[in-house]
Amino acid sequence: MRIATWNVNSLRVRLPHVLDWLAAQRPDVLCLQELKLEDKAFPSAELEAAGYHAVSNGQKTYNGVAILSRGAAADVVRDIPGFDDPQKRIIAATIGGVRIVCGYFPNGQAVGSDKFDYKLRWLAALTTWLRDELKTHPRLVLTGDFNIAPTDQDAHPDWKDEIHVSAPERDAFTALIDLGLSDAFRLFEQTGQSYSWWDYRMGAFRRNFGLRIDHILVTRALADACRRCSIDSAPRKLERPSDHAPVLVDIEI
DNA sequence: ATGGCCACTCTAAGTGGA
Numbered sequence: 029m030r031i032a033t034w035n036v037n038s039l040r041v042r043l044p045h046v047l048d049w050l051a052a053q054r055p056d057v058l059c060l061q062e063l064k065l066e067d068k069a070f071p072s073a074e075l076e077a078a079g080y081h082a083v084s085n086g087q088k089t090y091n092g093v094a095i096l097s098r099g100a101a102a103d104v105v106r107d108i109p110g111f112d113d114p115q116k117r118i119i120a121a122t123i124g125g126v127r128i129v130c131g132y133f134p135n136g137q138a139v140g141s142d143k144f145d146y147k148l149r150w151l152a153a154l155t156t157w158l159r160d161e162l163k164t165h166p167r168l169v170l171t172g173d174f175n176i177a178p179t180d181q182d183a184h185p186d187w188k189d190e191i192h193v194s195a196p197e198r199d200a201f202t203a204l205i206d207l208g209l210s211d212a213f214r215l216f217e218q219t220g221q222s223y224s225w226w227d228y229r230m231g232a233f234r235r236n237f238g239l240r241i242d243h244i245l246v247t248r249a250l251a252d253a254c255r256r257c258s259i260d261s262a263p264r265k266l267e268r269p270s271d272h273a274p275v276l277v278d279i280e281i
Numbered sequence: 282a283t284g285g286c287c288a289c290t291c292t293a294a295g296t297g298g299a
Binding site: 037038040041062064088089090135136137143173175186189191192225227228229230231232235237239241268271 | 282284285286288289296299
């Protein structure tokens with residue numbers, strides 16, 4: 029089973045890239061973030077023609093998440109249950125016996141800001157909800173744009189901002205790991221400095237000035253079956269790219 | 282590090298992203 033995640037930064041603009049990537053990589057599941065469109069504008073027909081069903085939790089202009097899959101999606105949940113939030117950042121579904129949780133985690137803007145407080149509250153609510161989900165789903169994948177670089181290894185040495193690398197954010201990431209999840213990317217030897225996001229400005233991609241903030245976390249039952257996890261930076265080289273690269277994992281189930 | 286973003290929106294300049 030191949031599961032992937034990609035923050036596309038506008039599905040309207042990036043649909044051609046998504047269709048090309050689906051054809052090339054043939055994932056069983058692709059989680060998307062930052063759709064920036066409402067469900068009524070979701071390109072279901074184009075994706076169906078490519079062989080993918082979709083469930084979405086869309087929002088105009090900001091946020092918006094979706095799960096594409098070749099097989100049927102069951103037990104769909106939109107938003108974190110019990111957490112009152114107008115921002116569309118979560119969708120979950122069960123596909124092929126695996127619980128998939130797709131998240132677009134808040135950015136946080138700056139440490140100490142109102143948006144940072146929201147990020148931490150959102151992370152706490154997510155953690156509480158997942159603790160429950162895990163009771164009934166031993167095979168669970170938490171994936172998406174976490175907006176957290178979990179260790180120094182995951183940020184370019186010259187990254188000077190506190191946001192994405194601060195202690196409270198990293199503690200929240202660790203709290204998710206402590207639920208019994210593993211960072212699939214770090215289950216394997218990786219070469220060089222690996223990032224999943226590069227700023228559009230300052231030639232950041234060319235200089236590999238990036239952050240690894242897009243993650244695939246898996247429960248122990250799935251970690252044992254993981255065979256490969258990688259970041260595909262090829263789409264970042266295209267014309268009008270997303271600023272994020274897709275991340276994919278192959279699980280032998 | 283000597284560069285100069287991108288997508289969105291009540292289509293102008295402001296917001297948000299990371």
